[in-house]
Amino acid sequence: MGQSFLKTKKSSVIVCTLLIFLTLTTANLGRAQAQEQTKEPIKVMLLGTVHLDNPGRDAINPKVPNILTEQKQNELREMRQRLADFQPNKVALEVEMKHQADFDSLYRQFHAGKLDSFSTGDFVSKRSEQYQIGFKLAKKRGLEHVYAVDHQKPMEMGRLMKAAKKHDPDFLEYFSRYKKSNAVQNTDSLLQNGSLVELYQSLNTAERVDKYHEPYVRSSTVTTDSAYVGAEVTTQYYERNLRIYANLMKVAEPGDRIFVMFGAGHQPFLRPLLKDSPRVEFVDPMGYLK
Numbered sequence: 001m002g003q004s005f006l007k008t009k010k011s012s013v014i015v016c017t018l019l020i021f022l023t024l025t026t027a028n029l030g031r032a033q034a035q036e037q038t039k040e041p042i043k044v045m046l047l048g049t050v051h052l053d054n055p056g057r058d059a060i061n062p063k064v065p066n067i068l069t070e071q072k073q074n075e076l077r078e079m080r081q082r083l084a085d086f087q088p089n090k091v092a093l094e095v096e097m098k099h100q101a102d103f104d105s106l107y108r109q110f111h112a113g114k115l116d117s118f119s120t121g122d123f124v125s126k127r128s129e130q131y132q133i134g135f136k137l138a139k140k141r142g143l144e145h146v147y148a149v150d151h152q153k154p155m156e157m158g159r160l161m162k163a164a165k166k167h168d169p170d171f172l173e174y175f176s177r178y179k180k181s182n183a184v185q186n187t188d189s190l191l192q193n194g195s196l197v198e199l200y201q202s203l204n205t206a207e208r209v210d211k212y213h214e215p216y217v218r219s220s221t222v223t224t225d226s227a228y229v230g231a232e233v234t235t236q237y238y239e240r241n242l243r244i245y246a247n248l249m250k251v252a253e254p255g256d257r258i259f260v261m262f263g264a265g266h267q268p269f270l271r272p273l274l275k276d277s278p279r280v281e282f283v284d285p286m287g288y289l290k
Contacts, residue, residue: 040255041281044248044274045086045288048203048212048264050187052132053125059157059215060179062187067127067196075196080137082197082288088259090251091138093130094266095148097247103148110135111144134261147251149260151243155236160222163229168222171230175215183211201289203264213268241269249279257283 054064067076095103109115110131126132138146164171178184190199202208216237222230244266252258262270275282 039279042252042254042279043257043281043283044252045083045088045257045259045283045285046267046270046274047083047133047200047259047261047285048209048267049129049133049200049261050191050203051263052129053127060184062184062191064127064191067132072196076132076136079197079200079289080133080140083133083137083259083285084140085288086257086259086283088137088141088257089143090145090147090256090258091134091141091143092147092149092248092251092258092260093134094150094262095130096150096152097148100148103146107135107138107146111139129261137259147248149244149247149251150262151240151247153236153240153243156233160219160229160233163224163227164222167224168230171218171222174218178215181211183208197289201286204267204285204289208264209267209271212265216268238269241266241273245270245273245277249277252279254279 050062050064052064052067054061066072106115134146161172186202187199190202216234220230220234222233244262248258248260260270271282274280
């Protein structure tokens with residue numbers, strides 16, 4: 001009977017300890033959430049873009065005309081004016097964070113009107129969107145700093161295509177059709193015949209963002225007899241975007257209004273992270289592009 005009593009007493013102590021722990025944990029979580037909610041939200045506008053300098057690094061690379069012509073420069077000026085109405089106090093761009101020191105040096109030269117050539121990471125031209133939209137918007141807003149928040153994690157597209165050729169040829173047919181789809185053709189048409197404002201309006205609709213996600217969903221189903229090749233390759237892109245989001249949050253502070261610009265293919269990954277973040281108030285660029 002004595003042993004039974006001791007076991008019962010010991011069990012009661014364990015239960016009480018667990019209840020106290022859970023109560024304290026819940027209270028701490030509640031306080032943390034309350035503190036998070038009392039902070040000013042971080043407003044983030046994410047703009048999807050084509051790569052204006054034609055670097056040719058993506059699976060689909062639309063041909064961008066010369067954006068240094070007087071007509072295209074006027075269109076870019078109009079774009080920047082619309083984006084400036086958001087009144088960002090920070091600009092974050094698709095340049096790897098490890099290049100931040102070089103990026104700072106470039107921007108200081110640009111801000112002082114002494115920049116002869118633009119080269120940072122993978123972007124090596126004054127035609128790039130980093131220069132034409134990012135740097136110029138930051139200067140227009142009088143900002144002293146531009147943030148590099150990208151994180152490169154290459155996708156093993158060769159491995160995916162090799163597996164698809166042997167085990168899922170339907171994927172190759174699908175991807176060929178996707179590259180000729182209305183969404184892709186519309187981008188090409190606007191680049192050649194429309195204005196850049198019209199192009200960015202088209203790239204940033206909710207419908208287009210959903211369309212960008214489609215090939216990643218389809219590619220994730222490519223498998224071999226022993227490996228989930230498609231899922232593994234697609235995971236690499238998910239991880240890259242998670243790290244981009246983490247980099248952005250490193251430089252974000254309560255009350256910030258941050259303009260972020262990345263290739264349009266990042267949108268279906270970054271948008272949900274921004275929209276679901278308890279720290280962020282997502283700002284749809286369409287409200288400023290229309």
